[in-house]
Amino acid sequence: MKPAEKSLPQAKTVDLGVAAWSAFLRTHATVVRRLERAVEAQTGLPLSWYDVLLELNAADERRLRMQPLAERVVLSRTRVSRLVDEMVGAGMVDKLPDPADRRATFAAITDRGRKALRTAAPVYLAGIEEHFSSHLRRKQLETIRDGLEQVLAAHHAAE
Amino acid sequence: MKPAEKSLPQAKTVDLGVAAWSAFLRTHATVVRRLERAVEAQTGLPLSWYDVLLELNAADERRLRMQPLAERVVLSRTRVSRLVDEMVGAGMVDKLPDPADRRATFAAITDRGRKALRTAAPVYLAGIEEHFSSHLRRKQLETIRDGLEQVLAAHHAAE
DNA sequence: GCAATACATGTGCGTCCGCACGCATCTTAC
DNA sequence: GTAAGATGCGTGCGGACGCACATGTATTGC
Numbered sequence: 040m041k042p043a044e045k046s047l048p049q050a051k052t053v054d055l056g057v058a059a060w061s062a063f064l065r066t067h068a069t070v071v072r073r074l075e076r077a078v079e080a081q082t083g084l085p086l087s088w089y090d091v092l093l094e095l096n097a098a099d100e101r102r103l104r105m106q107p108l109a110e111r112v113v114l115s116r117t118r119v120s121r122l123v124d125e126m127v128g129a130g131m132v133d134k135l136p137d138p139a140d141r142r143a144t145f146a147a148i149t150d151r152g153r154k155a156l157r158t159a160a161p162v163y164l165a166g167i168e169e170h171f172s173s174h175l176r177r178k179q180l181e182t183i184r185d186g187l188e189q190v191l192a193a194h195h196a197a198e
Numbered sequence: 199m200k201p202a203e204k205s206l207p208q209a210k211t212v213d214l215g216v217a218a219w220s221a222f223l224r225t226h227a228t229v230v231r232r233l234e235r236a237v238e239a240q241t242g243l244p245l246s247w248y249d250v251l252l253e254l255n256a257a258d259e260r261r262l263r264m265q266p267l268a269e270r271v272v273l274s275r276t277r278v279s280r281l282v283d284e285m286v287g288a289g290m291v292d293k294l295p296d297p298a299d300r301r302a303t304f305a306a307i308t309d310r311g312r313k314a315l316r317t318a319a320p321v322y323l324a325g326i327e328e329h330f331s332s333h334l335r336r337k338q339l340e341t342i343r344d345g346l347e348q349v350l351a352a353h354h355a356a357e
Numbered sequence: 358g359c360a361a362t363a364c365a366t367g368t369g370c371g372t373c374c375g376c377a378c379g380c381a382t383c384t385t386a387c
Numbered sequence: 388g389t390a391a392g393a394t395g396c397g398t399g400c401g402g403a404c405g406c407a408c409a410t411g412t413a414t415t416g417c
Contacts, residue, residue, distance in 0.1 A: 053323055056331025059339045062346035063330075067226045068272040069353050087403085105366065113227040115405045120367060122403095142365040142412045164212055171222075172215025174352045179345040180218045186338040187221035193333045194228050246373085264396065274375045279397060301382045301395040 074166045082159040087114070087122055089163055092131065092156040095148040102147035104137065131155055229329050236325045241318040246273065246281055248322055251290065251315040254307040261306035263296065290314055 109119040126132040131152035137143035249271040268278040285291040290311035296302035
């Protein structure tokens with residue numbers, strides 16, 4: 040075996056990381072699918088719509104420009120552009136011009152959108168609970184939350 | 199405030215679960231994208247191809263039928279069917295009939311596939327390390343691995 | 358003031374993915 | 388033995404997604 044090099048992780052550590060990552064990927068595939076189906080079946084709202092409504096509702100003045108909205112829902116700006124158009128068609132979102140910058144467009148949640156969000160929220164929360172959180176102990180949830188936030192922070196720092 | 203109902207999670211617990219789930223989703227989106235790009239740029243191998251090669255190589259006799267392969271790489275059987283066809287075109291996988299069941303098809307890794315896998319493996323492992331594990335402490339990795347495996351086990355049990 | 362640049366957004370297009378369906382084969386009940 | 392159902396797989400099709408590019412607007416350097 041090759042002599043250890045500076046700051047090179049040991050084999051056991053690599054395995055642990057891979058095992059955690061593997062579990063992470065499989066969990067994502069499994070839980071996202073089930074959650075998506077459950078929420079959509081019970082509320083008629085796709086998960087992506089729910090996310091958009093959630094972010095808009097939580098935003099200042101209940102509206103956001105496209106790019107910031109895309110970042111918050113973790114989708115491409117392109118995708119969000121189309122998503123918002125569909126939701127305008129469904130009357131859940133309005134597109135408003137920004138008087139301060141005529142390039143920009145605000146997406147604003149409508150009353151109908153807020154109503155849909157209020158209906159869907161408990162279903163969504165229950166879904167997260169049922170398909171994810173309920174299988175974990177409080178301590179584990181804390182570690183997962185904090186650990187993954189660390190990972191995200193590192194990525195954002197590195198840009 | 200409403201009196202607590204039987205086995206209903208408290209608000210704080212719900213929030214914790216949602217926070218963990220939120221971090222989970224954002225981490226997945228961020229890390230998968232970066233990892234995928236890094237591995238593909240350095241090895242020319244899409245992540246899905248790598249996964250297929252990995253599972254085939256680890257399988258008994260280095261081959262698997264389509265359905266079991268799909269389950270292991272966490273994709274639909276449909277998708278795997280097309281994936282394997284592409285990889286046959288690239289000479290990394292062979293499709294072989296199963297003499298015991300003429301409906302079935304084996305996907306078997308070829309020498310070229312094994313070579314590609316050997317080349318890509320260190321890049322992939324380093325990518326996981328760089329984009330994921332290195333930002334977490336050993337203890338956190340263990341908790342994440344074990345916790346998510348619990349979630350998966352519960353889902354498989356519920357089926 | 359104006360050209361050069363940066364920025365916010367929308368659109369054409371290709372990729373990845375899974376569902377619905379169909380075909381061939383195997384298994385089971387009789 | 389055979390009809391009915393189950394199983395393994397491939398394909399047509401449409402949805403979700405993001406990249407490259409185009410358009411219109413703001414900002415900056417001079």
